[in-house]
Amino acid sequence: MMNTVTHTLTVGITLGLSAGLAPGPLLTLVITETLRHDVGAGLKVALAPLITDVPIIFASLFVLAKLSGYRTALSVISLAGGIFVLYLGYESIRSKGTVIDKGEIRARSLSKALVTNLLNPHPYLFWLSVGGPIMTKAVKESFLAPLLFTGGFYMALVGSKMALAVVVGKSKAFLNGKAYRYIMRFLGAVLCGLAVILFRDGVRLLGW
Secondary structure: OHHHHHHHHHHHHHHHHHHHHOOOHHHHHHHHHHHHOOHHHHHHHHOHHHHHHHHHHHHHHHHHHHOOOOHHHHHHHHHHHHHHHHHHHHHHHOOOOOOOOHHHOOOOOHHHHHHHHHHOHHHHHHHHHHHHHHHHHHOOOOOHHHHHHHHHHHHHHHHHHHHHHHHHHHOHHHHHOHHHHHHHHHHHHHHHHHHHHHHHHHHHHOOO
16 A cells, blocks of 8 residues: 555656646746746746646546446546646657746736636646546555645645746746756656556556
């Protein structure tokens, strides 16, 4: 059981770091708010997933529970999750940094950050095809495992965005530096490995 809990927590942290550091709408908002106002504004925007993702998680778990007896459907979801994670890994590996056009920077409130995250398809795709299946599989081994997965994921997701807000507040050159690119490439390679595991689970559900 301990191996399952540790593995699930590690996977959650890895996925959270990748999602937190990858270029996207919410990361752009974190950076622009920090540049436009201060680090505090960027930190507030980084908290948006803690609010918007709760209904997404429950909806995804509800759908998966309804499909629990349909192995083919679960296999398709697992394979789709593998494709999605593989895409995220590819994007991370080829990332060359994040460029923000100062001319486009304007005041954005936390409410706009919430709307942006709700309209972003990534959380829906992630929880339905990746996060949800991992949690439903882990709960069979330990009730604690899915809680640690979710906690680790959001700790890494929100924490990494907050850390970037602090770093950008001091030096925005970090986003185009070698350290950022190396981190993204490492996380991309790990994501590709996780994609292989999801592909394997999808194939097993088909009985191959």
